[in-house]
Amino acid sequence: xxxxxxxxxxxxxxxxxxxxxxxxxxxxxxxxxxxxxxxxxxxxxxxxxxxxxxxxxxxxxxxxxxxxxxxxxxxxxxxxxxxxxxxxxxxxxxxxxxxxxxxxxxxxxxxxxxxxxxxxxxxxxxxxxxxxxxxxxxxxxxxxxx
Amino acid sequence: xxxxxxxxxxxxxxxxxxxxxxxxxxxxxxxxxxxxxxxxxxxxxxxxxxxxxxxxxxxxxxxxxxxxxxxxxxxxxxxxxxxxxxxxxxxxxxxxxxxxxxxxxxxxxxxxxxxxxxxxxxxxxxxxxxxxxxxxxxxxxxxxxxxxxxxxxxxxxxxxxxxxxxxxxxxxxxxxxxxxxxxxxxxxxxxxxxxxxxxxxxxxxxxxxxxxxxxxxxxxxxxxxxxxxxxxxxxxxxxxxxxxxxxxxxxxxxxxxxxxxxxxxxxxxxxxxxxxxxxxxxxxxxxxxxxxxxxxxxxxxxxxxxxxxxxxxxxxxxxxxxxxxxxxxxxxxxxxxxxxxxxxxxxxxxxxxxxxxxxxx
Ligand code: SF4
Ligand code: SF4
Numbered sequence: 001x002x003x004x005x006x007x008x009x010x011x012x013x014x015x016x017x018x019x020x021x022x023x024x025x026x027x028x029x030x031x032x033x034x035x036x037x038x039x040x041x042x043x044x045x046x047x048x049x050x051x052x053x054x055x056x057x058x059x060x061x062x063x064x065x066x067x068x069x070x071x072x073x074x075x076x077x078x079x080x081x082x083x084x085x086x087x088x089x090x091x092x093x094x095x096x097x098x099x100x101x102x103x104x105x106x107x108x109x110x111x112x113x114x115x116x117x118x119x120x121x122x123x124x125x126x127x128x129x130x131x132x133x134x135x136x137x138x139x140x141x142x143x144x145x146x
Numbered sequence: 147x148x149x150x151x152x153x154x155x156x157x158x159x160x161x162x163x164x165x166x167x168x169x170x171x172x173x174x175x176x177x178x179x180x181x182x183x184x185x186x187x188x189x190x191x192x193x194x195x196x197x198x199x200x201x202x203x204x205x206x207x208x209x210x211x212x213x214x215x216x217x218x219x220x221x222x223x224x225x226x227x228x229x230x231x232x233x234x235x236x237x238x239x240x241x242x243x244x245x246x247x248x249x250x251x252x253x254x255x256x257x258x259x260x261x262x263x264x265x266x267x268x269x270x271x272x273x274x275x276x277x278x279x280x281x282x283x284x285x286x287x288x289x290x291x292x293x294x295x296x297x298x299x300x301x302x303x304x305x306x307x308x309x310x311x312x313x314x315x316x317x318x319x320x321x322x323x324x325x326x327x328x329x330x331x332x333x334x335x336x337x338x339x340x341x342x343x344x345x346x347x348x349x350x351x352x353x354x355x356x357x358x359x360x361x362x363x364x365x366x367x368x369x370x371x372x373x374x375x376x377x378x379x380x381x382x383x384x385x386x387x388x389x390x391x392x393x394x395x396x397x398x399x400x401x402x403x404x405x406x407x408x409x410x411x412x413x414x415x416x417x418x419x420x421x422x423x424x425x426x427x428x429x430x431x432x433x434x435x436x437x438x439x440x441x442x443x444x445x446x447x448x449x450x451x452x453x454x455x456x457x458x459x460x461x462x463x464x465x466x467x468x469x470x471x472x473x474x475x476x477x478x479x480x481x482x483x484x485x486x487x488x489x490x491x492x493x494x495x496x497x498x499x500x501x502x503x504x505x506x507x
Contacts, residue, residue, distance in 0.1 A: 007336070008330055009335060012272070012331070033285075034285050036289050038289035038295065081289075081290070081293075082204040096289075
C-alpha cells in the first residue's frame with residue numbers, strides 16, 4: 001500500500017473539494033461567443049443577384065439557388081461554417097454571425113426524415129424593364145412574391 | 147493449452163473510437179492480436195471527385211477532430227508546392243504557431259484519455275480543463291474550437307494581432323507552469339508508475355523494424371521528428387527531438403508531457419522571430435488549376451503524416467491520399483500486445499495514441 005502522503009494528487013484533490021468548480025452551470029450561465037467565432041450564415045435577400053457562385057463553391061452543398069424562381073435557400077445543419085460563401089459573394093449578401101446554430105426538436109424532422117434548419121428566401125422579380133439583359137439567361141417570369 | 151479469442155472493441159470503455167482487435171489468449175497471456183479497421187470509413191479521399199481543389203481543404207480538415215489544423219495545413223502545403231505558390235512570411239509563422247498550439251491541445255487530450263484508461267479520473271479532468279483554455283485560444287483566433295478553417299491555399303485567412311499573440315504566449319506560459327503540477331503527478335505517482343512502468347516495452351531495434359513514428363519512436367530512443375526537415379519555417383526554430391530510452395508505456399507518457407513544454411517554447415520562438423506589424427500580406431492567391439503530383443510530410447502530434455496529391459490540370463484533383471501516423475503505428479501496437487497480459491492491453495493500445503478517424507478517413 002503506497003503512503004498516501006506521497007501520492008501527489010491527494011493535496012490537489014483536497015484543494016479541489018473546497019475550490020470553485022471549473023465548469024459553468026450551463027443553461028444559467030452562458031459564456032458569450034468570442035468575436036469572430038464562426039456560427040451561422042446570414043443572408044440579405046435585398047442585395048443578392050442570384051449569381052449562384054456561393055452554391056457552386058460551397059463544399060457541403062448546403063446552398064441551393066434558383067435563378068428562375070429567384071429563391072436562395074440554405075440548410076443550416078448541413079453548412080459546415082467554412083466561410084467560403086462569404087468570401088466569394090461579390091454582392092456581400094452573406095455574412096457569418098457568431099450565433100451558434102439553432103437547436104431543433106425531433107418533432108421538426110420532416111415526414112420523410114428531412115432535417116430541420118432549412119431557410120429559404122424569395123425575392124419577387126423587379127418589373128421587366130429593370131432587369132438588365134444577361135446573355136444566355138432568360139428573363140425571369142414575374143413571380144407572385146415571397 | 148486451450149486458446150480463447152476475446153474481441154476487443156469496437157465498443158470498449160477505453161477506446162474513444164472504434165477499433166477491433168481479436169485477442170487470442172492462452173490463460174491471461176495474449177498470444178496474438180488481429181486488428182480490423184474500417185468502422186468509420188467515410189470516403190473523404192474520394193470526395194476530391196466532387197469538391198473542387200480550392201474547397202477540398204475544408205473536407206481534409208475533417209479527417210480528424212484532434213489534428214484538424216495540421217490536416218488542413220498539409221493539404222494546403224501540398225497544393226502550394228504543386229502550384230509554386232509562396233506563402234507570405236507572416237502566414238507561414240502563424241501556421242506554425244497554430245500547429246504547435248494544436249499539438250499541445252492534442253497531447254493534453256491524450257494525457258486525459260490515458261489517465262482515464264488507467265483509472266485516474268481526477269487527472270483526466272485536470273488535463274481536459276487545461277485543454278479547454280487552448281480551445282478558447284483557437285476559438286478566439288480562428289473562429290472554431292476544433293475545426294479551424296483558417297488555412298487557404300497560399301496562406302491563411304485570419305491574422306492574430308501582435309498584442310493578441312503576446313497575450314497568447316503569456317497564457318500558454320502560465321498554463322505550462324500550472325501543468326507542471328499535473329506533469330509531476332504523471333511522473334511520480336506510485337500507482338501510475340506501477341501500472342505503466344515496464345509495460346509494453348518497445349526496444350529501439352523493434353521500433354525501427356516496425357517503423358514506429360512520432361512519440362512512439364521517440365519513447366524508444368529514436369530521435370526522429372519530421373519537423374527537423376525544416377519545411378514550413380521549422381528550419382528557423384531551435385528544436386531538439388524529445389526522446390526517452392525506456393520504451394515502455396510510461397516513457398510514451400513522459401515524451402508527450404515534455405513535448406507540451408517544447409511546443410510552448412516553439413511558440414515563444416516563433417512569436418519572437420515572426421515579422422511584426424498590422425496588415426502584412428497573409429495570402430498569395432494561386433492562379434489557374436494545379437497540375438502535377440507531390441508528397442508532403444508533416445509532424446503531427448501522433449507522428450509523421452504523409453500526403454500524396456495528384457492533380458491533372460482540372461478543378462478537381464485526380465487523387466488525394468493521406469497516410470496517417472496511427473496507421474503507421476498499428477504494427478508496433480500489435481507487436482507490443484503480443485505476449486502482454488490481458489489487463490495491460492488497454493494501456494498499450496492507448497499509449498500509441500490511436501486516432502481511428504485519421505486511419506480510416
Ligand atoms: S454569391 Fe452572393 S449574390 Fe451570388 S447567389 Fe450567392 S448570395 Fe447571391
Ligand atoms: S459556410 Fe461553407 S458550408 Fe456553410 S453555406 Fe457557406 S460555403 Fe457552404
